[in-house]
Amino acid sequence: xxxxxxxxxxxxxxxxxxxxxxxxxxxxxxxxxxxxxxxxxxxxxxxxxxxxxxxxxxxxxxxxxxxxxxxxxxxxxxxxxxxxxxxxxxxxxxxxxxxxxxxxxxxxxxxxxxxxxxxxxxxxxxxxxxxxxxxxxxxxxxxxxxxxxxxxxxxxxxxxxxxxxxxxxxxxxxxxxxxxxxxxxxxxxxxxxxxxxxxxxxxxxxxxxxxxxxxxxxxxxxxxxxxxxxxxxxxxxxxxxxxxxxxxxxxxxxxxxxxxxxxxxxxxxxxxxxxxxxxxxxxxxxxxxxxxxxxxxxxxxxxx
Amino acid sequence: xxxxxxxxxxxxxxxxxxxxxxxxxxxxxxxxxxxxxxxxxxxxxxxxxxxxxxxxxxxxxxxxxxxxxxxxxxxxxxxxxxxxxxxxxxxxxxxxxxxxxxxxxxxxxxxxxxxxxxxxxxxxxxxxxxxxxxxxxxxxxxxxxxxxxxxxxxxxxxxxxxxxxxxxxxxxxxxxxxxxxxxxxxxxxxxxxxxxxxxxxxxxxxxxxxxxxxxxxxxxxxxxxxxxxxxxxxxxxxxxxxxxxxxxxxxxxxxxxxxxxxxxxxxxxxxxxxxxxxxxxxxxxx
Numbered sequence: 001x002x003x004x005x006x007x008x009x010x011x012x013x014x015x016x017x018x019x020x021x022x023x024x025x026x027x028x029x030x031x032x033x034x035x036x037x038x039x040x041x042x043x044x045x046x047x048x049x050x051x052x053x054x055x056x057x058x059x060x061x062x063x064x065x066x067x068x069x070x071x072x073x074x075x076x077x078x079x080x081x082x083x084x085x086x087x088x089x090x091x092x093x094x095x096x097x098x099x100x101x102x103x104x105x106x107x108x109x110x111x112x113x114x115x116x117x118x119x120x121x122x123x124x125x126x127x128x129x130x131x132x133x134x135x136x137x138x139x140x141x142x143x144x145x146x147x148x149x150x151x152x153x154x155x156x157x158x159x160x161x162x163x164x165x166x167x168x169x170x171x172x173x174x175x176x177x178x179x180x181x182x183x184x185x186x187x188x189x190x191x192x193x194x195x196x197x198x199x200x201x202x203x204x205x206x207x208x209x210x211x212x213x214x215x216x217x218x219x220x221x222x223x224x225x226x227x228x229x230x231x232x233x234x235x236x237x238x239x240x241x242x243x244x245x246x247x248x249x250x251x252x253x254x255x256x257x258x259x260x261x262x263x264x265x266x267x268x269x270x271x272x273x274x275x276x277x278x279x280x281x282x283x284x285x286x287x288x289x290x291x292x293x294x295x296x297x298x299x300x301x302x303x304x
Numbered sequence: 305x306x307x308x309x310x311x312x313x314x315x316x317x318x319x320x321x322x323x324x325x326x327x328x329x330x331x332x333x334x335x336x337x338x339x340x341x342x343x344x345x346x347x348x349x350x351x352x353x354x355x356x357x358x359x360x361x362x363x364x365x366x367x368x369x370x371x372x373x374x375x376x377x378x379x380x381x382x383x384x385x386x387x388x389x390x391x392x393x394x395x396x397x398x399x400x401x402x403x404x405x406x407x408x409x410x411x412x413x414x415x416x417x418x419x420x421x422x423x424x425x426x427x428x429x430x431x432x433x434x435x436x437x438x439x440x441x442x443x444x445x446x447x448x449x450x451x452x453x454x455x456x457x458x459x460x461x462x463x464x465x466x467x468x469x470x471x472x473x474x475x476x477x478x479x480x481x482x483x484x485x486x487x488x489x490x491x492x493x494x495x496x497x498x499x500x501x502x503x504x505x506x507x508x509x510x511x512x513x514x515x516x517x518x519x520x521x522x523x524x525x526x527x528x529x530x531x532x533x534x535x536x537x538x539x540x541x542x543x544x545x546x547x548x549x550x551x552x553x554x555x556x557x558x559x560x561x562x563x564x565x566x567x568x569x570x571x572x573x574x575x576x577x578x579x580x581x582x583x584x585x586x587x588x589x590x
Contacts, residue, residue: 016412016413016414017412017414019408019412019493020408020412020414023404023405023407023408023412024404024405024408024409024420026400026401026404026405027401027402027404027405027424027464027468030401030457030460030461030464031423031424031427031461031464033457033461034435034439034457034458034460034461035427035430035435035461037438038435038437038438038439038442039430039434039435039438041438041441041442042434042435042437042438045437045438045441100332100335103328103329103331103332104332106325106328106329107325108325108329112573112576113329113333114329114332114333115576115577115580116336116572116573116576117332117333117335117336117337118332118336119336119572119576119579119580120336120337120340120569120572121335121336121339122583123518123522123568123569123572123579124339124340124522124565124568125521125522125524125539125540126522126524127522127524127540127541127543127544128540128543128561128564128565129339130544131543131544131557131561132339132340132342132343132561133339135342135343135346135554135557135558136339136342138554140355140357141354141355141357141359141554143342143359146358146359149358150358156358179335179339183336184583187580187583187584188583188584191580191584236429236431239431240431240432240433242433242524242525243524243525243540246524246528246544247544260433261431261433261525264433264434264436264437265433265436265525265528265529268436268437268440268529269436269440269528269529274437274440274441277437278437278438281433281434281436281437282434284431284433284434285430285431285434288429288430288431288434291429292426292429292430295429296422296426
């Protein structure tokens with residue numbers, strides 16, 4: 001980083017160390033309070049029957065909650081939905097985001113309309129995106145069905161009931177998530193595109209590479225570091241999907257679009273079952289830990 | 305950012321003509337603006353026009369009645385105030401804490417500074433929903449549900465990683481000589497930090513603050529779980545819960561969405577380049 005003089009490093013002055021501890025203390029106190037303590041509390045809770053609605057104190061139940069998870073239909077359904085959303089929207093957002101980034105990287109005279117068009121969906125709250133697209137996908141008055149009917153792809157008397165049929169509801173949610181998250185992806189990839197030295201394209205041109213070959217031989221490999229980081233972050237946020245399905249379908253019809261985060265929220269906040277809610281959260285925690293480990297290994301490898 | 309104008313860039317070979325370039329820009333702009341534009345149209349239509357079939361695109365008789373109703377049916381003004389207070393307080397707190405940490409990481413000879421930075425960044429990757437259960441339990445036990453504190457504290461921590469990452473790279477870009485010169489002139493280390501580093505880092509602090517503010521303004525899950533009381537809702541929660549009372553009052557929801565969107569859109573439009581710069585340095589939100 002800033003200076004790597006080994007001599008200076010060895011002669012580290014102790015007051016500098018004290019200052020460092022002082023400066024870092026507030027951050028670590030907050031992290032301990034809002035991250036470390038809750039994680040410990042979560043593990044602890046998961047071994048208890050902790051239903052606030054029933055009255056009575058916490059009762060130690062050992063691994064009962066975990067045994068319950070294994071046979072809980074709602075858990076497996078929510079996990080399957082969460083993984084489905086992740087598997088569809090992460091590559092989806094990458095492809096759409098890459099397309100947007102390539103288009104936005106063209107030499108326009110005025111860059112701000114394009115840049116703002118990428119920033120606006122990023123700044124929009126996820127819950128707003130959910131509400132807006134719920135209106136888009138409205139069976140009777142939604143613009144999606146209106147366009148499909150005008151194009152002759154759909155019968156006016158039998159419009160698609162987007163948010164009321166399980167498969168269509170999942171499709172609508174995935175499309176919304178892809179729209180919302182692809183802009184962030186595009187911004188990250190655009191920054192990566194602008195770092196690619198022009199000389200690489202000139203060299204490829206001299207060698208007679210077609211634009212298509214240039215894309216696969218120059219653009220994609222040079223963009224790989226940005227793509228990997230963007231994909232890992234997107235995967236972690238996709239596993240936590242909550243806002244968009246909550247505002248579009250509330251998990252319905254039935255439980256067809258309920259995600260793991262929604263199940264944890266309902267168990268904890270609506271049913272006040274903190275013990276089982278904690279157990280579900282531990283399961284989710286383990287899943288995202290796996291992705292985080294991949295990320296930390298990745299940046300560890302880059303730092304070397 | 306603007307180094308590409310008129311030069312060879314990725315994909316240019318496929319889209320060389322000015323006409324095609326216009327189509328490309330049109331696609332990106334349509335993708336970004338259409339949803340907000342459609343909601344704007346909806347908000348200007350009276351209920352009677354909204355249920356007409358086939359649906360109209362342009363508002364036939366634009367009226368602001370939905371906007372009036374958005375404020376009178378629900379305390380939208382109060383929601384906006386709640387969001388502004390929570391986002392502002394957590395942003396200031398987050399900036400203060402992360403500026404101290406970032407300075408230590410960027411400037412001091414600490415043995416474990418890479419590990420410290422990794423720890424702070426990794427903490428942001430824990431799913432918020434798993435922290436929801438214990439945070440809810442604690443806030444409930446302390447009687448802090450439906451208070452600003454319940455959201456300000458978690459949002460501050462939520463934004464620590466982004467702010468720290470952005471600020472570390474800004475601090476590192478400030479020449480160390482300036483600071484050393486101030487210290488030779490008799491400034492203490494903290495004096496040099498305050499008089500030299502802070503003014504020079506101001507753009508970085510502003511960028512980090514902007515990102516933190518947007519994150520806090522947008523947060524939904526914690527706000528819904530901890531502060532769902534009628535007068536303590538933030539804007540995203542308030543508008544999402546409009547639905548419950550009637551059967552989906554779409555024109556009113558649209559008007560409320562536009563009211564909530566405009567300040568944010570103006571903020572983003574005014575500081576585009578800084579936001580993009582900050583995002584590529586430390587943006588973790590997706």
